[in-house]
Amino acid sequence: MRRATLDSPADPATPAGPRSDWATLQRLLPFFWAYKGRVAAALAFLVAAKLANLGVPLLLKELVDALDVKPGDPQALAVVPAGLLLAYALLRLSTTLFTELRELVFAKATHGAAREIALQTFRHLHALSLRFHLERQTGGMTRDIERGTRALQSLVSYSLYTILPTLVELALAMVLLARMLDLGFVWITLAALGVYAVFTISITEWRTHYRREMNLLDSQAHSKAVDALLNYETVKYFNNEDFEARRYDQGLDAYRRAQIKSQGTLSLLNVGQQAIIATSLLAMLWRATTGVVEGRLSLGDLVMVNALLIQLYIPLNFLGVLYREVKQSLTDLDKMFTLLSREREVADAPGAAPLQVAGAAVRFEDVHFAYDPARPILQGLSFEIPAGKTVAVVGASGAGKSTLARLLYRFYDVSTEGGGRITVDGQDIRTVTQDSLRRHIGIVPQDTVLFNDTIAYNIAYGRTGASREEVEAAARAAHIHDFIVAQPKGYDTLVGERGLKLSGGEKQRVAIARTLLKNPPILIFDEATSALDSANERAIQSELASASAGKTTLVIAHRLSTVAEAHEILVMEAGQVVERGSHQDLLAMGGRYARMWALQHAGQGAGAAGAQETASHGHQVA
Missing domain, CATH: 3.40.50.300 (P-loop containing nucleotide triphosphate hydrolases)
Incomplete structure (x- = not known):
């Protein structure tokens, strides 16, 4: 994935194409490598459980053949079946014991890997640029993370606890059939498995895009619901409850239609799998029954084949569903790994050192910046905030005032085309760690x-x-x-x-x-008192002035009365400084600042007069 830049912004709403399943597994394996001892122990218990499970049909064969004795023989009835029955019970117990030990040993690896992936995703999302977070859909993104974390545990459960044991048991069973009976049973089993696998994989691959569509529609519906709930007051202001309900219902209806399509293809898959399994069962039992009739096989052999088929085909019956779930889990994991793979638009330079602050002097040197290349925001901006001084920036909305704070925090980097830079005590902020920079700014x-x-x-x-x-x-x-x-x-x-x-x-x-x-040594007040009434504003202004004493302070304001005491005031227009100086100097110039000051004071005077007239009218009514 190419790195996002100002000239090529990353669009979080347009994910990269899905990776292959093997690529997703490669991303997943390192998380389990930390638990390689537990993985090896779990695999050992898996094989032990399957060996014990395969011993059950063998004991059934011996038990049935042992019962084929002359009527009235007390020794055979009293001794041989009792020992076999005891061994049968122990094998059954061993199968369960080894299975539970496998799950117990591997539980720490599963939950540990899930925790590590979720934590890495959480940290990575915080490391991504502000652009990503301004363009993201919170509901859909959190749904992707939730599904991805669940998918890891599902993937382990289905693959290690069901699919892999079934494949191990199939391999052992075919070895057993070849050694004890004949290769005909093996060829029937292999043919059935081949047809079953081809059918299952082809149908499941066909169904995968329906599942992806379901996920997309689910995320979209969830995003609409979350967005409407987060903007509850706005919905109420404009009486749009029914409108939001209709939008949500449209998403739910699209999701329902996708679910119906998915269910239809699932039914086709299940019917086809059952037909293949039934055909292979019929062929195996017919061959075993014929062998008993012809005298080539004993009655115990027939019972053994039947027990093996039951043990093998019951899990195999669900293998198609499990394969589908594994594919879905890999798809969900891929969505989360896509988030992890998104490169940072703003990243620490290799070998970046912590910021060293002495006086915390801040300089903007010929800074160019644009959120969109077609719309420049800052055009060659240069100014300095001396250490321990206060510089205020005023101007109309859209002049680029708040962008200064975002660039100083390195939510974005300045454009490299103009060669500009921002420094703190002479250190280009692109060469220091973001963590150390932000620790020095409030x-x-x-x-x-x-x-x-x-x-x-x-x-x-x-x-x-x-x-x-x-x-x-x-x-x-x-x-x-x-x-x-x-x-x-x-x-x-x-x-x-x-x-x-x-x-x-x-x-x-x-x-x-x-x-x-x-x-911190550097302070930014971005309309810090804009939501306060006049009395509280004056009180807090004095507190802010006291707090910023001796600190490097950038004040961004619309109300000029809040910046009159600044050491220097910059008037911005269209991303450039058009006037600069102290409050008195700017008034004496008679330029933009002076006109803004006159307009604001005229508005305040009219407001005060209106308030006085209202109060007087109120007294007359009283």
Whole structure:
């Protein structure tokens, strides 16, 4: 798979073509290699169980032949059958014992491999670029991971516990038939197996695309359901419950039709398999019966052949279904391995070293960037945030302000065409590890999303080892402590999915507390007070100013009143800096900044006048 770049973005909705089953197995085998001792022990127990199982028909033959004695012979009836019956019971017990030991020994390998694959997938998804996560379908992706994890355990269960034992038993049984009877029984068995295998594989391969279609439609229906539930409020705002139900039902109906097609082909497969098995059984029993009549075989031989056929063909009867399930498991695993194979758009350079921070000076040097090559966002942008200083960026929506934060965090890399770069203390951030870079940066984003956990958990997420006292101190600094302790459960109050139980301002103050707790040398405030009322905004502005003292701070804002104290203000337009200077300098220029300031203050004045008029009207009505 070629590496995704800005010029060739990876599309998570368009997976690569399915790998071969052998390629999927090759990806899977290393996960079991760590348990090679257990694998060898499990295979040994498997063979022991099958040898014990094959001993049962042999004992039945001896038992039947031993009973072929003259009536009234007490010694034969009292001694020989008793010993054979005891041996028969022990063999039956041994079969079960070895089978359970095999499953017990291999259980750690199965669950350990499933855990490792799921963990690697989880880590890899976090390592993928922001572009992937903006374009993904969460419901479908989580369904693929869930099915892939289940498929591993199903694959082991079907292959190691059913298919492989059946094949081992078939091989041993044919050796037994050739040595004790004649090759005719072996040729009948081999012919039946050949026809059975060709029929099963060809029909199952034909059915596989129906299964893939079922998986796709299932993921699509699940994605629609999850998306509608995540956007519950939006659905309610526009009275679209019936619309969403119809969309979900369309997905379910398409999935139902695919299920019916799959079931029809499964019925055809089952009928064909039964016809092949019945024909081979008839041929084997006819040959054995004829041998008994002609005197070439004993009655015990007939019983042995019959018992062998029962033991062999009962699991073989399900081999087609098992093969289908194994194929489906491999398909599901391939979907998860496809996620694991997706290359990172932003990856650490070979030999990348940790970021070394002294003063944390940040420089943007001739930075070019575009999410889509046809639509440039930043065009040769250059500016510096001196160590310990605050630089604010203002401008209209779409000017590229929030992109600065994403590039500094390395959610994306700057375009290599213009030769630009971003440095921290002179170190190109593309040459240091992403982990060390992000440990030195804290952000209060414009759109705050919280975990569905407690307020304390969400604040402590800024520094997971923080004590409760440190969490509360951060909450006080963010002016949310009083609100929290006023709740019935205090800091143990659950915030709901994405924090929806809190207001926008409350969520933003939690985000501020979280960043204050992290206490990094570089701070980014992306509209950090946009969801707060004026009184709280002024209070928190002073806290943010105190928190950013001595830190390198980038402030992104629309409201100019929040950036007036910045050491330098940059006015951006169409991905370029068109004005720069202090608040007073920019006002004195009489340019874009001055016009924006005048417009905002005019709007605030009109708003205040409107509020005063409303209040006066209210008093008159009262």
